[in-house]
Amino acid sequence: MDTRFWSLVGVSALFTLGLGGIAKQFAPNRAAEAIDSARRLTWRERFDIVFVGDSRTHDGIAPSAMADSFPGKSIGNFAWGALAWSPQVIEAAEKTLKPDGLEVMVLGVSPHGFNTRGATQNAFIDASQSNWADRWFLRSYPSAANYFAPWGPSWWFRRLNPELGQVPFELHDDGWYEAKPPKIQGARVLKAHADRLKASPFERERLDALCTQIEGLVRRGVRVFAFCPPASEQMRTIERELGGYDEPLVRDALERAGATYLTVDGTYEPYDGSHLPSSEAIRFSKAIAEKLAR
Amino acid sequence: MYDGAPGRTMSFASFSFLLFAVLFFSGWWVVRNRPNTRDLFLLVSSLVFYGYHEPRYVPIFLVSGLSSWWFGQWLSKHPTKTVLIAGLSVDVGLLLFFKYSGFLTDQLAVFGLHIPKHSLVLPTGISFYTFMSITYLVDVYRRALEPERDWKRYLAYLSMWPHLVAGPIVRPGELLPQMAAAPNPRLFEGARLIVRGFFKKLVLADNIAPDVNLAFATAPTDGSAYWWTASCLFALQVYFDFSGYTDIARGMARWLGYEFPLNFDCPFGAQGLADMWNRWHISLSHWFRDYVYIPLGGSRNRPVRNIWITFLVSGMWHGAGWNFILWGMLHALFLTVERLTGWPRKIPSKVVVSAITLALFVFAVAAFRSQSLEQALHVLGNMLRLDTFSLAGIRAIGTSALLYGFLGTAFVLLEIVWRERVTWFANLWPKAEIVGLAAATALTVYWRGPGSTFIYFQF
Numbered sequence: 001m002d003t004r005f006w007s008l009v010g011v012s013a014l015f016t017l018g019l020g021g022i023a024k025q026f027a028p029n030r031a032a033e034a035i036d037s038a039r040r041l042t043w044r045e046r047f048d049i050v051f052v053g054d055s056r057t058h059d060g061i062a063p064s065a066m067a068d069s070f071p072g073k074s075i076g077n078f079a080w081g082a083l084a085w086s087p088q089v090i091e092a093a094e095k096t097l098k099p100d101g102l103e104v105m106v107l108g109v110s111p112h113g114f115n116t117r118g119a120t121q122n123a124f125i126d127a128s129q130s131n132w133a134d135r136w137f138l139r140s141y142p143s144a145a146n147y148f149a150p151w152g153p154s155w156w157f158r159r160l161n162p163e164l165g166q167v168p169f170e171l172h173d174d175g176w177y178e179a180k181p182p183k184i185q186g187a188r189v190l191k192a193h194a195d196r197l198k199a200s201p202f203e204r205e206r207l208d209a210l211c212t213q214i215e216g217l218v219r220r221g222v223r224v225f226a227f228c229p230p231a232s233e234q235m236r237t238i239e240r241e242l243g244g245y246d247e248p249l250v251r252d253a254l255e256r257a258g259a260t261y262l263t264v265d266g267t268y269e270p271y272d273g274s275h276l277p278s279s280e281a282i283r284f285s286k287a288i289a290e291k292l293a294r
Numbered sequence: 295m296y297d298g299a300p301g302r303t304m305s306f307a308s309f310s311f312l313l314f315a316v317l318f319f320s321g322w323w324v325v326r327n328r329p330n331t332r333d334l335f336l337l338v339s340s341l342v343f344y345g346y347h348e349p350r351y352v353p354i355f356l357v358s359g360l361s362s363w364w365f366g367q368w369l370s371k372h373p374t375k376t377v378l379i380a381g382l383s384v385d386v387g388l389l390l391f392f393k394y395s396g397f398l399t400d401q402l403a404v405f406g407l408h409i410p411k412h413s414l415v416l417p418t419g420i421s422f423y424t425f426m427s428i429t430y431l432v433d434v435y436r437r438a439l440e441p442e443r444d445w446k447r448y449l450a451y452l453s454m455w456p457h458l459v460a461g462p463i464v465r466p467g468e469l470l471p472q473m474a475a476a477p478n479p480r481l482f483e484g485a486r487l488i489v490r491g492f493f494k495k496l497v498l499a500d501n502i503a504p505d506v507n508l509a510f511a512t513a514p515t516d517g518s519a520y521w522w523t524a525s526c527l528f529a530l531q532v533y534f535d536f537s538g539y540t541d542i543a544r545g546m547a548r549w550l551g552y553e554f555p556l557n558f559d560c561p562f563g564a565q566g567l568a569d570m571w572n573r574w575h576i577s578l579s580h581w582f583r584d585y586v587y588i589p590l591g592g593s594r595n596r597p598v599r600n601i602w603i604t605f606l607v608s609g610m611w612h613g614a615g616w617n618f619i620l621w622g623m624l625h626a627l628f629l630t631v632e633r634l635t636g637w638p639r640k641i642p643s644k645v646v647v648s649a650i651t652l653a654l655f656v657f658a659v660a661a662f663r664s665q666s667l668e669q670a671l672h673v674l675g676n677m678l679r680l681d682t683f684s685l686a687g688i689r690a691i692g693t694s695a696l697l698y699g700f701l702g703t704a705f706v707l708l709e710i711v712w713r714e715r716v717t718w719f720a721n722l723w724p725k726a727e728i729v730g731l732a733a734a735t736a737l738t739v740y741w742r743g744p745g746s747t748f749i750y751f752q753f
Contacts, residue, residue, distance in 0.1 A: 004728060005481035006718065011732035019736045065549045091517060120511040126744065131347070133310035154740030199509075 014154070016148075023151040030149035031138065033233065037127035038080060038138035038172045041092070042232070047076040048101035052093045053108025054118070054227035055177070060276040061108065061176040066289035073102060077175030084118030085210040088128065105217060106292065107210075107226040107259065111245035112275070117200035135139050168269070178278050181271040189272045190234055197243030207250060211257035218258035226251075226259045227288060228277040230268040232274060262291045301553065304346040306542050307496055307742075314343060318455075319549065326477050326551065333450040336550075340453035344419070351417040358388050358420075360365035361510030362427035363448045366441040369434045378435045380430060389424045392416055397614030421611055423452055425581055428542070430466045432585060439467050447473055456543040456550070460536070462557040464579035469552065477551020477718045489731045490549045491541030498702045499534035500743030503526050505695030510663055510673075519687030525660040527695055529652075530702040532659065533561065536575070563710040565647045566638030567628050567654060582608055597633065602626040616667035624658040698743075 004124050023030070049070065051061045076091045084220035090105075097103050127135075138145050212283045214224050228247060231239070239245040243253040251261045264287050271277045276284055304311050318339050325331045345352040365381030393416055430448075433439035442448040451469050510526040537558040544554045557576050564570035571579040582604050590600040602623075609622020632638065638647045657677060664670035676682065688696070 002481040004724065005485055005710075008482065008485055008728050008731055011728055012735040015732045015736035016739050019740055023740060116511055117508070121508060131304075131308055131310050133313060134308060137309050148739055150740060150742050152497070152501070152737075152743075153697055154743070157694055 002155035009233065019151075020147045023149075023239035024147060026267065027151065027155070029146055030155065031142070031145040032171055033123075034149070035126075035138045035142045035145055036177075037080075037123060038130065038135040040125045040175055041137070042135060043076070043078075043096050045074070045076065045096070046098040046101070047096055048073040048098055049075045049104040049106065050093050050096050050289045051075070051077045051079060051106045051108060051175075052083075052089065053079040054080070054110055054112050055109030056080040056110050056123070056231070056274055056276075058175075058177040059179045060229045060281045060284055061288070062172075062176045062178070062281050062285040064172065064176070065282040066292075067283040068286070069293040072101050074098070075174065077172075077177075079108060079120055079175070080178075082112060082118050082122040083124050084122060084263045085113045085206060085213070086119065086124075087209075087213055089124050090213045090217065092128075094217065094220075097222065103221060104223045104225065104292070106262075106288075107214075107224065107254075109226050109250060109254070110231075111197060111202055111243045113210070113245075113247075114202050114204075114250075115197075115200040116203065117196060119206070123249060143278060165200065172206060176281070178281065179275055185287075190238065193235065193273065194238045196240050198247075201242070201244040202246070206259070207253055211253050214254065214257040214259050224257075224259040225238075225262055225292060226254045227262040227264060227291075229274070230264070230270060230280075230284060231274040232270055235270070235273040262288060264288055264291060299450065302724065304343050306539070306546075307492070307500075310346065314339075314346075316547075319659060326479070329474075329476075330446070332477075333444065333446045337446055337450040337453060338673050340455040340458060343455040344453065344458055348742065350417070354388065354392070354417045355423065356449075357454045358385055358427060359449045359459060360445065361385070362430055362452075362677060363445050364444070365431055366434045366448070367443075369431065370441040373435055373437070375435075378431060381431045385427045389420055392420055394610075394614045402420065422463060423458065425463050425578075426452055426466070428585065429463070429581065431694040433465070433467060439470075442470055443465070454547075454550075454552075456546040457554060459569045460539050460543075461575075462540055462543065462554055464554050464577070468555060469570040471710045472552045479551040480548045484545040486727075486731060487541045487548065489734050489738070491538040491543075491545060493734050494538030494705075496538075496738050496742035498698060498705060499531050499538060501698040501741070502531040502534075502743075503697050504744055505692035506531055506663070510669070516676050517682040517684060517687040518677050518679050519683045519685065520690050521660065521673050522656070523688045523691050523696075523699075523736070525656045525663070525673070525677065527660050527699050528663045530699060530706070532663075533558070533706075534702060537685060541735075545647075560706075560710050562652055562706045563648055565652050566632055566651055568632055568636070570651055570655060571629075578608075578611075598630050599631070601629050605629070613660070615659050616625045617664045618669040619669055620667060621658050624661060628654050628658070641695065675678065708733075719743030 022169065031264075050064075051057055051063070053061075055165055056079075058077065058081060061077050062218060063075035076096055077094055080089070083089060089106075097105065130138075167179050169180060170176060170178040217224050240247075255261055265283065266287060267279045268276055268284050270280070304314065321335055321339070322332075324428045325335045341352050341355075341459070343357065361384040362381060365377065365384070369377050369381065380471040428437070428443075442451070447470070451464075451466060451473060454464075454469070457464050499541045506524060506528045509520075510528075540557040544557075547554045555577055559576065561570055561574040564573050587600050587604045587609055590603060591597070592600060605622040605626035606619060608625075608729040609620070609623075612621070633657075641647050641650075657674065660673045660677060661670040664673055
């Protein structure tokens with residue numbers, strides 16, 4: 001019996017549990033997003049209508065707010081932070097549709113869906129790369145997952161500097177990421193977006209690839225809609241001028257592939273130029289549901 | 295091409311590995327003193343570990359392993375060059391086919407020769423177990439090693455899960471004799487390495503990785519400062535990633551009761567690049583020395599030519615891409631200059647020699663990390679344009695990566711300074727070592743970065 005080894009095991013367990021206990025006091029739901037990703041990636045529910053897109057759709061579409069327009073129908077939000085379009089995500093979204101339901105897929109399109117940055121790093125890739133055992137653990141033992149979730153300098157960075165991307169939020173069972181920012185954020189966030197779009201601009205080939213996937217969906221009987229989530233005028237200018245994003249061109253290509261492009265009237269106030277806070281998301285979701293119902 | 299994407303196999307840093315390890319070591323405790331059962335248990339467990347994500351890898355491994363075992367038996371009776379070449383052809387042929395056929399097809403297409411490209415999966419770890427098979431056959435041919443009569447033991451040696459997917463390359467002469475005897479597990483010595491390895495991988499490498507991946511994927515800005523910083527961070531990332539993996543593998547081997555060779559020996563304190571290659575990925579660089587460089591004539595017969603051939607082969611071993619060949623050429627060039635001038639011996643300050651060595655290493659590693667030859671040339675070109683050096687370039691890399699870069703640098707400096715003294719301190723005050731390792735374990739759990747698999751799974 002190696003006493004030094006077992007002493008190490010004991011002291012390590014003590015330290016680890018102790019540090020986790022302290023972390024729990026400061027941030028009890030640190031693994032909330034990972035748990036939600038694991039849950040949505042292996043969603044057992046099936047929907048009549050599913051929304052897919054990046055964080056703008058994730059924040060901006062509240063399925064529960066659409067009940068009036070679609071009574072008795074189930075709606076899910078299958079959007080992922082920083083998502084770029086890929087056959088894998090479309091395939092995964094298609095699997096969440098009820099086979100005998102409305103079979104409607106709604107794509108929230110933004111410049112990040114068509115660039116290398118999004119294709120390299122996004123929440124869908126992160127979730128897909130985790131293995132079944134990790135996902136099983138996250139789904140089955142959320143309390144333990146939260147207890148042992150990371151709490152290092154990176155977490156503190158985000159916590160102390162909200163402009164690095166983290167705002168208070170609540171996750172809903174239907175997939176909505178309800179953002180509850182304390183205030184509207186300033187110009188630095190726009191600058192960060194500008195730098196990212198400049199470095200990783202719109203790529204036409206990625207749009208063509210999405211169109212091919214839409215054609216496949218339409219052939220299989222899925223009705224495809226698309227919309228552009230609201231963004232501020234400044235953000236739109238940045239996307240157009242630095243990111244090379246041409247919305248009419250995208251709209252035209254998607255329509256030719258078989259999608260119906262929805263234009264939502266009215267103005268919405270994103271808290272950082274492109275993401276809707278809770279109340280605005282509910283308002284926008286109602287508006288898009290009315291358009292869809294027509 | 296290395297693009298930051300994961301290899302498809304079970305990673306030490308995953309929940310599934312935790313389950314595997316608990317089951318495996320429970321079984322090992324029961325069978326470890328029964329030689330036949332032990333080898334079979336190790337072989338089957340290793341194949342489960344290997345084929346967990348991609349069962350298709352297993353038959354390829356078995357073809358390679360059984361063929362080298364069979365040729366080993368044949369070589370012991372007929373030690374002729376023909377038999378050796380036939381045996382090597384199977385292993386090398388499989389490696390060439392799976393690793394380089396796509397690359398060759400692309401190159402032929404440039405000359406208008408279009409051959410249909412098959413979407414082959416590159417089996418994880420094929421480069422490592424192929425080299426171990428080659429070592430076995432050559433050593434048996436040279437009569438430096440008795441062939442292993444038991445195919446189960448040979449396959450268990452070749453597939454032993456701690457080293458299977460990313461080394462270290464453990465030579466048959468080092469491990470087969472250990473496997474013949476009753477294993478002697480050393481739990482604390484293993485844990486010491488495992489804790490260090492996980493800290494390096496999960497805390498240091500994984501927290502640096504996202505910003506480095508982003509830099510090489512999108513290149514948000516140019517200028518020498520930006521690329522020197524990105525390249526320095528990648529050098530730290532690859533060191534912590536790979537040496538962390540090796541520490542974990544060596545620690546797990548100690549839990550099994552075996553000893554794997556040292557693979558990294560404070561490489562960032564090296565005095566010249568020749569010294570660096572005696573400290574970095576030692577099992578591979580010594581393999582190239584013994585099985586490529588010396589047979590070509592070594593330092594006695596046309597050493598410069600031999601250096602170039604060795605590093606070109608080494609570049610190609612790392613990946614089927616021109617950027618890896620460029621990386622090999624840069625090292626060959628630096629080593630040639632070092633050999634002809636002997637500059638590390640002429641500079642009196644060890645710190646200056648280390649700094650120059652590190653700068654050369656960091657410069658070359660940018661080509662290694664690039665995703666294509668075009669990107670490699672672009673990055674290296676920018677690194678040479680010192681007129682574009684600005685602090686803004688450094689700030690363009692993420693703050694988090696810079697923070698972990700500083701932490702990593704401190705870790706490396708401590709490793710160099712404490713190289714000899716850690717053992718002395720641990721002997722002086724054993725309880726402090728236990729507390730230190732326990733604290734490192736807790737920090738690893740809570741400071742771990744976004745999960746990514748080990749870089750060397752690609753090779």
